[in-house]
Amino acid sequence: MTKRPRKPSRPLLTDDAPVQSRRIRRRDPRQPELAFDPMPDRIEPCLAKLVSQPPAGDDWSYEIKWDGYRLAIHFETNRIRILTRGGHDWTHRFPSIVAAAQEMLPLSAILDGEAVVLDNQGRSDFGMLQNSLGGRGGKKPAGAAILYAFDLLYLDGHDLTGVECSSRRKLLEGMLTDDEGAIRFSHEIEADPETFLKAACQHGLEGIIAKHRDRPYRSGRTGDWLKIKCVESDAFVVVGYEPSTTDRGAVGSLVLAALRGSDYVHVGSVGTGFTRAVARELKQTLDLLKTRTPAIRLPGKQLVLTSPTLIAEIEYRGWTNDGSLRHASYKGLRDRQDNADIYRLA
Structure with missing residues (x-):
């Protein structure tokens, strides 16, 4: 008796069906090599632990620390999704990166990287990136932004998070060969x-990143990745301002706070790093946040205290004996959707 012909199997990736975000069926134990891992909706990022000195030894690789927004690029069957570190969809804010990614479809992958805007010397500049996006809460797309990709978490039906870092990076490097495009490989130095x-x-530059070559991709601050900074830079909450003595429509300095437990603690002020136009924009924004129940109370100066809503990225050179930032300089405002880590005091 002649057997009926079998229906042709459906390809894993088609132009009309999105990659599934859950397991469709159990793997066949008779064919374990035919693995298929559904693409996850989101992978919690691996974070770098701050250390004072870079580790030595052949177990570590080193690359530039980019100063921008951490993003995950999801290459799905018929669309591109760009997610922030906190899981917010910012696809619409990076059209140049989306356009470059669309040229790589129907690739199915998740890239981990940093969106940056480069200055005329090729250095990433967080302030320029924020300005291109329209400032904190801005809705403008960052047409000048590019992505430096440094990890590959998923590729064509395979979850790579359990694979060692060196192998993930070799696969990624083979995918990204254009050092002038909007998606570039972050090379090992x-x-x-x-x-x-x-x-x-x-x-x-802001510093360097060290990564253990043999470790899988583990979410959180595990110590598999380390960051060593040239200058300290962290996120602090703006809890008020001191008006400018030379321009009534501008701030003279921002009052900053860090967290200790669930309480805000004053850590000094910052009065440099912003232009006159930025100082005026900050005053307009902060005036809308005035409060009679401030997060901290400071006697003396003529301060305008505000609700702890704005998060500023501050560059500084250490701490004074009384717990204030030394030589602080304003870099820009962090968007809460970027899930910025507010500095925590011990």
Whole structure:
């Protein structure tokens, strides 16, 4: 008796069906090599732990620390999704990255990287990125932004988070060969880590990142990735301002606070790093946030205290003995959707 012909199997990826976000069926134990891992809706990012010195040894790789917004790029069957570190959809805010990603379809993948805007010397500049997006809460698309991709978490039906870092990066490097496009590979720098850090600082970069070559991709701050900064830079809450003495429509300085437990603690002020136009914009925004129940109380100066809503990225050179930031300089406002880590005091 002649057997009826079998129906052709459906390809894993088609132009008319999105990649599933859950397991469709159990894997066949008779064919374990035919693995198919549904693409997850989101993967909690691996975060770098701050250390004072780079680790040494062949187990570690080193790359530039980019100063921008951490993003995950989801290449799905018929669309591109861009998610922030906190899981918010910012696809509409990075049209140049979306356009570059669409040229790579029907690839099915998740890339981990940092969106940046480069200055005329090729350095990432957080302030320029924020301005291109229209400032905090802005709705403008960042047409000048590019993505430096540094990890590959999923590829064509395979979950790569359990694969060692060195293998993930080799796969990623093979995918990204255009060093001039809107999606670029964040290259490993083969150099003595101390020499690399010194050179990064001399060229005005934020610092370097060290990654353990043999570790899987683990969400959270596990110590598999380390960051070593040239200059300290952290996120602090703006809890008020001191008016400018030379321009009535501008702020003279911002009053900053960090968290200790669930309480806000004053850590000083910042009066440099912003232009006159930015100082005026900050005053307009903060005047809408005035409050009679401030997060902190400071006697003395003529301060306008506001609700702890704005989060500012501040560059500084350490701490004074009384717990204030030394040589603080304003870099820009962080969007809460970026899930910025507010600095926590011990």
